[in-house]
Amino acid sequence: xxxxxxxxxxxxxxxxxxxxxxxxxxxxxxxxxxxxxxxxxxxxxxxxxxxxxxxxxxxxxxxxxxxxxxxxxxxxxxxxxxxxxxxxxxxxxxxxxxxxxxxxxxxxxxxxxxxxxxxxxxxxxxxxxxxxxxxxxxxxxxxxxxxxxxxxxxxxxxxxxxxxxxxxxxxxxxxxxxxxxxxxxxxxxxxxxxxxxxxxxxxxxxxxxxxxxxxxxxxxxxxxxxxxxxxxxxxxxxxxxxxxxxxxxxxxxxxxxxxxxxxxxxxxxxxxxxxxxxxxxxxxxxxxxxxxxxxxxxxxxxxxxxxxxxxxxxxxxxxxx
Ligand SMILES: Cc1cc2nc3c(=O)[nH]c(=O)nc-3n(C[C@H](O)[C@H](O)[C@H](O)COP(=O)(O)O)c2cc1C
Numbered sequence: 001x002x003x004x005x006x007x008x009x010x011x012x013x014x015x016x017x018x019x020x021x022x023x024x025x026x027x028x029x030x031x032x033x034x035x036x037x038x039x040x041x042x043x044x045x046x047x048x049x050x051x052x053x054x055x056x057x058x059x060x061x062x063x064x065x066x067x068x069x070x071x072x073x074x075x076x077x078x079x080x081x082x083x084x085x086x087x088x089x090x091x092x093x094x095x096x097x098x099x100x101x102x103x104x105x106x107x108x109x110x111x112x113x114x115x116x117x118x119x120x121x122x123x124x125x126x127x128x129x130x131x132x133x134x135x136x137x138x139x140x141x142x143x144x145x146x147x148x149x150x151x152x153x154x155x156x157x158x159x160x161x162x163x164x165x166x167x168x169x170x171x172x173x174x175x176x177x178x179x180x181x182x183x184x185x186x187x188x189x190x191x192x193x194x195x196x197x198x199x200x201x202x203x204x205x206x207x208x209x210x211x212x213x214x215x216x217x218x219x220x221x222x223x224x225x226x227x228x229x230x231x232x233x234x235x236x237x238x239x240x241x242x243x244x245x246x247x248x249x250x251x252x253x254x255x256x257x258x259x260x261x262x263x264x265x266x267x268x269x270x271x272x273x274x275x276x277x278x279x280x281x282x283x284x285x286x287x288x289x290x291x292x293x294x295x296x297x298x299x300x301x302x303x304x305x306x307x308x309x310x311x312x313x314x315x316x317x318x319x320x321x
Contacts, residue, residue, distance in 0.1 A: 002285040004043070008298040009284070011045060011266040013243050014166030014191030016128050018045035018100060018266060021287070021299055022256070022280040023245055025270035026051055026104040026132065026170075027076065031090065032097040035277045042098040043281055045266055048194075049094070051106035051132040054116050056082035061214030066203045071222030071249070072271055073201055075215035078106050078135070083116045091123050100127040102168070105159070108138045114158035121163035128166035131159055131190075134174075134197045134219075146172035146197070149184035160189030168245065170194035171236070173225070178232050179239035192243040194268065196232045199225045199248075222271040223249045230262055237263020238309035251279065253286020260287075260299070261306035 004020075011021040024032065024047045032047035041047070059079025066073040080086070094101040103120040107113040113131060121129050133155050136142040145151045156169050169185035171178060173196040182193055198219025203212040211217075229248020236244055246264025249271070250256050256267040272279040287299070296302060304310030 002288045004284070004288060006297070007288055007291055008300070009288070011243065011299070013046075013128055013168060013245070013266065016100060016166045020045040020284055021260070021266040022284050023048060023102075023247075023266050023268045024273060024280055025247055025268040026130065027074075028270040028273045029277070031094055032099070032101065033093055036097075039277050039281065043284060044099040046100035046102050046127070047097060048102040048130055048268070049104050050080060051078055051104040052080050052083050052086050052116060052120065053078055053106050053108075054083055054112045056080065056085065063212060063214055064218075066212045066218070068201070068203060068220065068222075068224065071220050071224035072274070073203060073213060073218035073220050074198070075213045075218035077215060083119050087119060087123070091120075091125050094125040101125055102128045102130050104130045104132050104170075106132040106135050107155075108135055110137075110154045110158045113155045114162055117159040118162035121165045126165070128168060128191075129159065129163060130168040130170050130194055131155060132170050132197070134170070134172045144172060144174070146170070146181065147175050149180050152181050153184045153188040156185050156188035156190050166191045168192045168194050170197055171232070172197050173228055173232050173248070174200050179235050182236040182240045186240045186242050190242065192245060192265075193236060193240070194245045194247060195236050195264070196225075196229050196248050199228055221249070223251055225249045226255060226258075230258055233259055233264050234262040234307055237304055237307050250283070253283045253290060256283050256287060257290055257302070258306075260302050261304070263304040263307045263310045265300065265303050 026048040060077030133145040169190040201220040226249030243265040246259030247268030
C-alpha cells in the first residue's frame with residue numbers, strides 16, 4: 001500500500017480544500033454511499049452526485065447506453081426524482097460519506113438552475129455545487145447553455161446570487177472555442193470549472209437500420225474522448241485562473257497526470273468506475289508513485305507544468321512556497 005501521508009495531495013476548489021485530487025464524477029458513482037462496502041471513500045477527494053432538476057424526470061427512451069470502441073455513449077436524459085423528493089429522501093445519507101459531497105444541478109431555464117441551486121446549497125451535507133450546463137434552454141430554441149457564453153454567464157450569475165458555497169461550472173466540449181465560454185463562466189462568478197462533459201455522438205444498428213440509442217444521439221465518455229478533453233483543459237488553463245477539475249477518459253494515473261500537467265488541479269473519474277469502482281484509488285496511488293519517482297512532494301507543483309501559458313493559482317491560502 002502506498003504511503004499517502006508523506007505527500008501534499010490537496011486540491012482547492014474555491015474555498016473547499018480537498019485532501020486528495022481524485023473526484024468521482026456525476027452519474028457514475030451514485031451518491032458514493034453505494035460503494036462504501038467496496039471502496040475506502042475517505043481516500044476520495046469528493047463525489048459529485050447525479051444531476052438533479054426542479055421536477056422529476058423519467059429520462060429518455062431505452063436503450064440509453066451503447067458501448068463503443070474505447071468508450072460508451074449514454075443518453076440517460078437526466079432521470080432523477082426532482083429536487084423536493086431528493087431533499088426529503090436522499091440528501092441526509094450523504095452526511096455519512098467520509099469525503100466531500102458536491103451537488104450537481106441541471107435545468108431547462110435560468111430560473112430552474114437558480115431554484116435548484118438555492119435549495120441544494122442550503123443543505124450542510126453539500127460542500128459545493130456543480131452546474132451541469134449541458135442542457136437545452138427551452139426559452140431559447142433548445143440551445144445548449146454551455147454552448148453560448150451569454151447563456152453560460154446567465155446561469156452562473158443566477159446560481160451565484162443564491163449561494164456563497166463554491167460553484168463549479170461544468171463545460172461542454174461541443175463548442176468551437178471553449179476558452180471564451182470559460183472566461184464567461186468565471187466572469188459571472190464560477191469558482192472553478194469542470195472540463196469537460198461528454199462529447200456528442202451516435203451509433204447505428206446496420207441490420208435494424210436505425211439508431212442504437214432510443215434518443216438517437218448521446219454523450220460519448222471514456223478513453224475515446226481523452227485527447228479532446230486534455231486539449232480543452234490545456235486551453236481553459238491558459239484562459240482563466242480558477243481551479244479546473246479535468247475529466248474525460250481518465251483511467252490510469254498516467255492519464256490523470258497528463259491532465260494535471262496541462263493545468264487541472266483535480267481529476268475526475270467517470271466511465272472508468274463502471275469497470276472498477278476502485279479506479280480512483282488506483283489512480284491516486286499511481287500519482288503518489290510518480291511523485292516519489294520524480295521527487296515532488298506537493299501535487300500542486302505539477303499543476304500546469306507542461307503548459308507554458310499557465311498562471312499557477314493553485315497555492316493554498318497562506319502558502320508562500
Ligand atoms: C452514464 C453516465 C451518466 C452521466 N450523468 C451525468 C449527469 O447526471 N450530470 C453530469 O454533469 N454529467 C454526467 N455524466 C458525465 C460524466 O460526469 C463525465 O463528465 C463524463 O462522462 C466524462 O468523464 P469520463 O470519460 O471519465 O466518464 C454522465 C456520464 C455517464 C457515462
